Amino acid sequence: EIVLTQSPATLSLSPGERATLSCRASQSVSSYLAWYQQKPGQAPRLLIYDASNRATGIPARFSGSGSGTDFTLTISSLEPEDFAVYYCQQRSNWPRMYTFGQGTKLEIK
Amino acid sequence: EVQLVQSGAEVKKPGESLKISCKGSGYSFTSYWIGWVRQMPGKGLEWMGIIYPGDSDTRYSPSFQGQVTISADKSISTAYLQWSSLKASDTAMYYCVSELEGSGPFDYWGQGTLVTVSS
Numbered sequence: 767e768i769v770l771t772q773s774p775a776t777l778s779l780s781p782g783e784r785a786t787l788s789c790r791a792s793q794s795v796s797s798y799l800a801w802y803q804q805k806p807g808q809a810p811r812l813l814i815y816d817a818s819n820r821a822t823g824i825p826a827r828f829s830g831s832g833s834g835t836d837f838t839l840t841i842s843s844l845e846p847e848d849f850a851v852y853y854c855q856q857r858s859n860w861p862r863m864y865t866f867g868q869g870t871k872l873e874i875k
Numbered sequence: 876e877v878q879l880v881q882s883g884a885e886v887k888k889p890g891e892s893l894k895i896s897c898k899g900s901g902y903s904f905t906s907y908w909i910g911w912v913r914q915m916p917g918k919g920l921e922w923m924g925i926i927y928p929g930d931s932d933t934r935y936s937p938s939f940q941g942q943v944t945i946s947a948d949k950s951i952s953t954a955y956l957q958w959s960s961l962k963a964s965d966t967a968m969y970y971c972v973s974e975l976e977g978s979g980p981f982d983y984w985g986q987g988t989l990v991t992v993s994s
Contacts, residue, residue: 767937800980802920809970809987810920815980853920857979862934864910864922864979 768792770854770867778875785841787870789854794834798857801830801839804869805850813852814839841872849874877901879909879971879985886991887961894957895988897971904952905929908974910981911945911956915967925974926954961992 769792779785789799797817802810812821814830817837827842841848854867882896899909910925924935928947935945947954954971969988972981 798979802981804920809984810981811984812980812982815976815982816978821980821982855920855922855980857974862925863936864925866912866920866922869919 767863768795768856768858768865770856770865772852772854772867772870774870775868776871776873778873779844780875781844781846783844785839785844785848785872787839787841787852787872789832789837789839789867791835791837791856795856795858797833799830799832799837800855801828802853802855803848803850804853810853844872846874848872877973877975877983879973879983881969881971881985881988884989884991886993888994889963889992890960891992892957892959893961893990894955895969895990897954897956897985899952899954899973902973902975905949907977909947909954910972910974911943911954912970912972912981913939913967914970914987923956923969928952928954961990963992963994965990966992 771790773788799817801814804810818830829840851869851871853869878900880898905928908925911923913921923939924945926933926945928949944957971985973983976982
């Protein structure tokens with residue numbers, strides 16, 4: 767079973783700053799890596815899929831990169847609404863299995 | 876417009892059974908995988924399992940195999956998650972999710988069903 771490890775657990779930044787969130791897989795996941803944002807009391811929302819593709823309606827300040835085992839979500843300039851919890855997720859094909867990372871909480875400094 | 880609409884919140888006692896539902900609309904229900912994700916209070920997301928309604932092919936996370944049953948009724952475009960005997964530790968928010976993109980992301984989420992198990 768593939769394990770996803772996110773770092774840091776908590777990231778404290780100010781609006782306007784750049785955020786860099788990491789997700790490391792215990793073995794290669796190719797590019798089948800997605801990122802989600804979850805705000806309190808809401809269902810998660812897909813931000814990035816296939817490591818670097820923005821989902822529909824996601825602002826350009828969100829970008830994803832990486833392949834294999836190391837992936838990064840970057841928010842170029844934080845807006846007040848970006849403070850939330852972020853999860854990475856992967857799918858393996860044989861067998862078909864999905865895994866989430868434990869999450870990174872992005873909080874206002 | 877793609878929508879996943881889940882059944883309402885439930886309050887149950889330990890040992891009781893439960894079946895919650897998720898109705899898909901706005902897409903071909905039988906052509907895409909639909910699954911369930913658990914979120915315990917204050918905790919992260921856990922994938923539970925997924926079903927392909929077209930042929931009922933079902934996969935479970937090892938953590939949930941034997942603990943829950945996932946099914947689907949394609950005639951009414953609805954997926955289900957059921958327990959035969961609830962435990963207090965099943966208290967959580969449960970989300971249904973769809974994989975329309977095809978490469979693994981859960982691109983659509985239901986609104987969540989809160990299940991509370993308490994004596």
